[in-house]
Amino acid sequence: MALSVVDLYRDILPKTNCGDCGFPTCLAFAGMVVSEKHPIDGCPHLAPEVVERCNQELAEQYAAGKWTKRDLAEDALTWAKERSASMNLSDLPGRIGGELLDTDSGKALKLPYFGGHVIISEGDITRADDRELTRWEKVFIYNHLSQGGSRMPIGKWKGFEEFPNTVSKIKTMAGHVEAPLVDRFHGRLAELVDAAKRIGGMEMTGKAHSADAAFFFRPFLRVPVMLLFWDEDPADGFGATAKLLFDETVIEHLDIESIVFLSERLRQLLCDAADEAPQKGNT
Known part of the structure; x- marks a missing residue:
């Protein structure tokens, strides 16, 4: 029998709200057990046989995904892996670039990625320098492999909103990428320039924009991705603005969701590089 939050609270827990489990109420504890898989033996007032019986019932409903919070990153990664499952690694260098390697476990693709490299094998994607990739990074890398594009960039730049089917993601791009860049770097242009160079950016200031x-x-x-940043000008009443531009061919290489993931990763790398760098004077 599945245990809902109400079932667990009403039929199993002591309903004393003693706080010995670390949560303010028995109902809050029940919610964490059911939706977040918090160990039920965190309640010290349950008999061992009750804990054992509940663990069996909870294990079944966890396995079925009943009432648990979905791990969105894991769901997205599973989908992306399935989407790219039919790819032939040997075909990828001619389509998206990179170098095909012979490893002990078979063929692998060494693909340039943000100034470094990733190693793409049949079962996983890792960084060449052994640093960890996030699950979201793996998602948009798998999506890049499976999107099917092969064209080289043509040098025609577009804002995110100019691509089809982006209406539902424009606020996400603004709120998760552009606004955080403005918050971090307004009035600190030198830090942005230094951070961009530290993560492999090529300065184009004054050349085309x-x-x-x-x-x-x-x-x-x-x-390719272009970052444009206009700093604040209090005298003229202008606030800072950040904008990302993408080559017109990007939608042949990444789906819209993955373009957002990639943009969020760029924002994170810039902010992390700035936070880790010795502070310099601003221009």
Whole structure:
């Protein structure tokens, strides 16, 4: 029999709200056990046989995904792996670039990624320098492999909102990427320039855009990204603005969701690089 939050609270827990489990109420504890898989033996007032019986029932409903919170990153990674399962690694260098390697476990692709490299094997994606990839990074890398694009960038830049089917994600791009960049770097242009260079960005300031800072990044060989940043100008009443531009061919190499993931990763790398760097004077 499945145990809902109400079942666990009403039929199993002592309902004393003693706090010995670390939660303020028995109901709060029940919610964590059912939705977050918190160990039920965290309640010290349950008999061992009751804990054993409940663990059996909870294990069944956890396995079935009943009432548990979905792990969105894991779901996305599972889907992305399945989507790319039919790919032939030997075909990838000609389509998206990279170097095919012979390893002890079979063929692998060494693909440039944000100034470093990732190693793509039949079962996993790892960094060449052994640093950890996040699950979301693996998602958009798998999606890049399976998207099917092969064209080289053509140098025609577009804002995210100019691509089809982006309406539902424009607020996400603004709120998760552009606004955090503005918050972190307004009035600190020198820190942005230094951070961009530290993660492999090529400075394009003054070459093609009127932005106070412009940087060209190549997360993947055929997926370039341009960052434009206008700093605040209090005298004229202008606030800071950040904008990402993508080559027109990007939607052949990444789906819309993955473009957002990639943008969020770029924002994170820039902010982390700035936070880790010795502080310098601003321009």
